Amino acid sequence: MIRLQKKPGKDFVILNLTDFQLDVAESQPDHIAFRLLKTTFDELVERVKPDLITVSGDISWGGENLPSYKAFADLLAPTGIPWAPVWGNHDDESPAVVENIVTLYEGYPTFLYERGDLSLGSGNYVITIMEGEKPVEALIMMNSHSGNDRVLLDEFCVPHKYPSYASLTPAQLDWYREQVKLLREMGCTESTLILHIPPYCFREALYDAMEEEYRIPGKVTLSESYRGVGWREEYKAGSFGVFRECVASPNYDDGVLPVLLECGHTKNLLAGHNHTNNWSIPYKGIRMTFAIKIGKGCYWDPEINGGTVITLDETGVKELRHEYVDLSQWIMEN
Numbered sequence: 001m002i003r004l005q006k007k008p009g010k011d012f013v014i015l016n017l018t019d020f021q022l023d024v025a026e027s028q029p030d031h032i033a034f035r036l037l038k039t040t041f042d043e044l045v046e047r048v049k050p051d052l053i054t055v056s057g058d059i060s061w062g063g064e065n066l067p068s069y070k071a072f073a074d075l076l077a078p079t080g081i082p083w084a085p086v087w088g089n090h091d092d093e094s095p096a097v098v099e100n101i102v103t104l105y106e107g108y109p110t111f112l113y114e115r116g117d118l119s120l121g122s123g124n125y126v127i128t129i130m131e132g133e134k135p136v137e138a139l140i141m142m143n144s145h146s147g148n149d150r151v152l153l154d155e156f157c158v159p160h161k162y163p164s165y166a167s168l169t170p171a172q173l174d175w176y177r178e179q180v181k182l183l184r185e186m187g188c189t190e191s192t193l194i195l196h197i198p199p200y201c202f203r204e205a206l207y208d209a210m211e212e213e214y215r216i217p218g219k220v221t222l223s224e225s226y227r228g229v230g231w232r233e234e235y236k237a238g239s240f241g242v243f244r245e246c247v248a249s250p251n252y253d254d255g256v257l258p259v260l261l262e263c264g265h266t267k268n269l270l271a272g273h274n275h276t277n278n279w280s281i282p283y284k285g286i287r288m289t290f291a292i293k294i295g296k297g298c299y300w301d302p303e304i305n306g307g308t309v310i311t312l313d314e315t316g317v318k319e320l321r322h323e324y325v326d327l328s329q330w331i332m333e334n
Helices: 032-048 066-079 095-105 170-185 201-209 222-226 256-263 328-333
Strands: 002-005 012-017 052-056 083-086 125-131 134-141 191-194 266-271 280-283 286-290 306-313 316-324
Touching: 012 032, 012 134, 032 066, 032 306, 032 316, 032 328, 066 095, 083 134, 125 170, 134 170, 134 306, 134 316, 170 191, 170 256, 201 256, 201 280, 201 286, 256 266, 256 286, 266 306, 266 316
Parallel strands: 002 125, 012 052, 052 083, 134 191, 191 266, 266 286
Antiparallel strands: 012 306, 125 134, 280 286, 306 316
C-alpha cells in the first residue's frame, strides 16, 4: 500500500488524465498531436496545481510502442508531481509487455506503482492519502484488462462489432474486498475506485438517470447537461456531462456493483475508455464518472478536452469536477 501525506488545513488535489493514446509518430515533440496534448497538460497543471496525477489507462496504442510510453513519462517528469497509472485495454497487451513498460517507468522517481498479485493482472494496488496518522481517502487502482469473447447483447447498447470488453474478475473482486477490510481496520472510511473499462453498472446508471427521449448519443449538449436537460428529476441536481457514444463496458452483468454495495466503502468510481463520454451520475450511493479525455489520440471531441479533478479535504472527497481546456484558438493558429 502506497501512502501519501496531505498537509493539514490544505486540500489535496488529484488530477486524473485518460486516453492519451498516441502512436510513435504522434509522440514526437514536433507532431501536432503531441503539441496539442502538451499544451493541454501544461494548462491543466498550471490551473489545478495537483498534488497527485492519476492516469486511467490507454497511454499509448499498445505496449510495443515504448517510445510513446517514454514520451508520456517525459511529459510528466519536469513537474515533479507523483503520478500513478492503471492500464487500459490498449496498454494491457500481455504480461511481458506491461512488465517492459513498468521497468521503463521505474526509472522515473515520481512514478507510483505496485505490481501486486500478477495472477490478477499487473497493477492492482492502493494509494492511501493520509493527514498525519489519519487516512483521509483511499484510491483503489485496478487493472480492467482488455477483452474477451463473451457476447450477450442487451437493451443498454446497440450491437457491437467487437467481442465484449473485459471486466474485473471474481478473484479481483475478492482482492477488492480484502483491501476494503484492511482500509477499515486502519480507519479509512471511504475510497475511490479508478480503472479503465467501465463496469456494466455504468450502463445501468445511464439508463436510470436519463429521460427515455434523451437516450440518444449526442442529443444533449454539454451546456444543457449542466443545466439539468435530459436527466430524470431525481438526478438533475447531481448529474453532469455528455453521453455521445455507447457505453463500452462488458455487455453482460459483471457483478461489480453488488460487491461495491456489499462493501459500502467506494463512493466514487472513475473510468476512462469512452473518449466522447464524460458524464457523472450518482447512482445507488456511488458517483460513476467517465473521466474527461486529454488530447486527440485515436479520436476525440475537442469540446471535452481536459482532465478530471478530485479534491480532498480532511473528511474525504470534497468535489469531483471536469476541468476543460478549450484549444479552438490554438488549433486555428497551429
